[in-house]
Amino acid sequence: MQEKYPFHEIERKWQAWWEQEQTFRCDTHDTTREKFYCLTMFPYPSGSMHVGHGRNYIMGDVLTRYKLMRGFNVLSPMGWDAFGLPAENAAKTRGVHPKTHTIGNIAHMKEQIRSWGVGYDWSREIATCHPEYYRWTQWIFLKLHEMGLAYRKAAPVNWCPLCTTLANEEVTAEGTCDRCGRPVEKRNLEQWFFKITAYAQRLLDDLETIPKWPEKVRQMQANWIGRSEGARVDFALSETGDPCPVFTTRPDTIYGVTFMAVAPEHPLLQKLLPGSPNEQEVRAFIDHQLKIPAAERAAENALKEGVFSGFHVTNPYNNEKVPLWVTNYVVMEYGTGMVMAVPAHDQRDFDFARHYQLPVKVVIQNAEGSLVAESMEDAYVEDGTMTASAPFDGRPNREALTEIVAYGKERGFADFTVNFRIRDWLVSRQRYWGCPIPIVHCDACGAVPVPEDQLPVLLPDDVEFQSEQGNPLARHEGFVNTTCPKCGKPARRETDTLAQWLCSCWYFLRYVNPRDTTQPFDTGDIAHWLPVDQYIGGVEHAVLHLLYSRFIVKVLHDAGCCPFSEPFEALFTQGMICKKAEDGKLYKMSKSKGNVVSPDQLIADYGADTLRLYTLFIGPPEMDAEWQDAGIQGPYRFLGRLWRRVWESRDMLRDTPVQPDLHAMARPERDLYRKLHQTIRNVTDAIESGFRFNTAIAQIMELMNALDALKAEALETPQARAVFRQTLSDMVRMLAPFTPHVAEELWVELGNPAGVMKAGWPAVIEAALEADTIEVVLQINGKVRGRIELPADASREDMERAALADPQVIRHLEDRQVRKVIVVPGRLVNIAAG
RNA sequence: GCCAGAGUGGCGGAAUGGCAUACGCAGCGGACUUAAAAUCCGCGGAUGGCAGCACCAUCGUGGGGGUUCGAGUCCCCCCUCUGGCACCA
Incomplete structure (x- = not known):
């Protein structure tokens, strides 16, 4: 042993030892031990990581090592979400093939993970861009196709000039691209969709079955799904009889409808307009509205505007004819794109009605009976008593609400209904570096699925990237031209590729049997290993990856090949690491802000254990934290101190044959011994009860302070020495998940055989906790x-x-x-x- | 607007209704050293009484009320920040 803490030497040494010993190799067929599937979200191989990325992997590693010490059979795999746009852009700008680019990035990031001392079962490594993997992504696509859940339709879709088509989940609230920040436009394109809407209710209901997910994430998903109970009411166009169904949550206000509001995109308008009296004016309004970018149109205080269409609709409840207005405040994507307007009881309708001097009709009266349409300054949205509503007058409106729908249902023009905000999932992208969609377009047979035994549809390597526009895959004659699997005639391959979200929404199943060439996963094996016991990742995936994965697992469940219907039993979303930028403000680490901290230099200067300890100590793991360069000194000093204590007392530690004996202890060592067991109890609790690594580490630091408080003269007796030794020894074991290299090294220095994790987690001795x-x-x-x-x-x-x-x-x-x-x-x- | 989460020393942060500021950073004082670094020991909320110390008092967890023997913690109202949803009918 040497005097100075030689982190370089020991970190290299123990990383090699873990590999040699296959410490993290998991035998998935060993059922003698309880299983624990610890999964950290696999990354997109962007090239290099900063300390903020490391927080994920380190926390997962702490849990993996802790569970191993507690005797679990731990599955802790890692892989690469390897398809994606940056690799394709690198091909365009630097002439590097996306595959080469990706492989190089993977190699570098793997080395970084290794240098952090994070342990995985690398024999299970997967990359979604590998044909043996994406073959099964294609298989899943075909499964959905077979089940009628994958379909192609022409629709106005989100379009980012860089990233091509986007799913709704990839567009921010500001109407920009979630990935690159460019404004998103609408384009009419024919695209592939997955019917996630068919699973909306189950995706919502089953949130109740995963209580170990953060409340925040469950709420974000519930918000996104956006369930709303109400009624469908069938109005009809007075002039032509065309059906005009609306969705409303307030059928109790049905007798207060004074006009109908319709979205500019509504297809009915295109049918009605030609030759109609107001055609010019209405067309001008529609054209103007369609040119306004989505983000602007949705802006908070956007003025409500509209134009009378020249047509009317008839209210089936009272046969009243009311005017149909084309407005900018009704959105086509929600409900039926048409809204029954009740100005007296809806603020938006009220604003619009006052602006265009449309009638206001009170149908719910307040307790004082003081509502008068002419003098109202705002809509009355509270409850009250029905009035001017024919058969329902005098009824409390909440009770009348159901009666009114039932009344309409009996007569066939209304019904109870539920509306969801979530839209079907757009999965096709006009890019090369993605999983090819296994479909062939045949003039005679239409869109024909590629037979399962012909998978994978291979992504060709020899493509031309230099051209400015379009998907390089579509220009590859050899790929595009094929024959129809059904009729054998010449046909064209689908050239869109799948959104990478589909590649990543089943990878956790693949890890169990990563090299199986006959099936995507083994139903029996995943029944044992899944759901994932602990999933760790960023909250930014709340309505993307985490929602899609839940959906796909439910689909596979329905297909009969997946016995569970929720993939992740427990979820932990870690906070981001931020750092002050030039302007003195706090931002999450990013190249553009110039505030990234690379782990490489820190590991060179302080060692991986110090970096790990600081990363874990920085604050509550679920919260964002501020990286302070000077802060790393604390953990570095702590590990140096620990090393020095063992060094200083190495002779004494070897010459202490006595075991701690509660009855033989004097006061000073008795107090230390109590503190030791309090620490074991508290550290165990901090890990078990929710990732409180920062306080776990603080506890161990306190124990170190208590150990130092035991003065040299107090160490004269055998019992004092025995307790001192036991304290150091248990401290090293408790540190093993956090600072594994130094723990391994000191464990050996304390006279134990190599492999601190095999020594198990220290146990609390209840009697030691008692005090006189x-x-x-x-x-x-x-x-x-x-x-x-x-x-x-x-x-x-x-x-x-x-x-x-x-x-x-x-x-x-x-x-x-x-x-x-x-x-x-x-x-x-x-x-x-x- | 609706729904979450947060607000505690100079800083990061800790506290099952029971000693506010654990642990760490930065700072200050001392020891060691020719010196520095490292290390070790110690101090450390604010204000006031006192020349100063010891000591003592008052105030103190975003603001204002309340419950309680006792509130950072529970209840009500409000402010600020962060995130999600949002002309969603």
């Missing part, structure tokens, strides 16, 4: 006025008597009357005095 005396806090009116030492078994009466006899207490009680004495056994005495 307790410190009792004395309060007067809730203020601390002193503290006394009492025997641990002091009764309430003993405590009260001792408190009232305390000189400090007597002094403070001068001129005061004791009104009440509260005694909390073992803790404190509070005297209420006046």
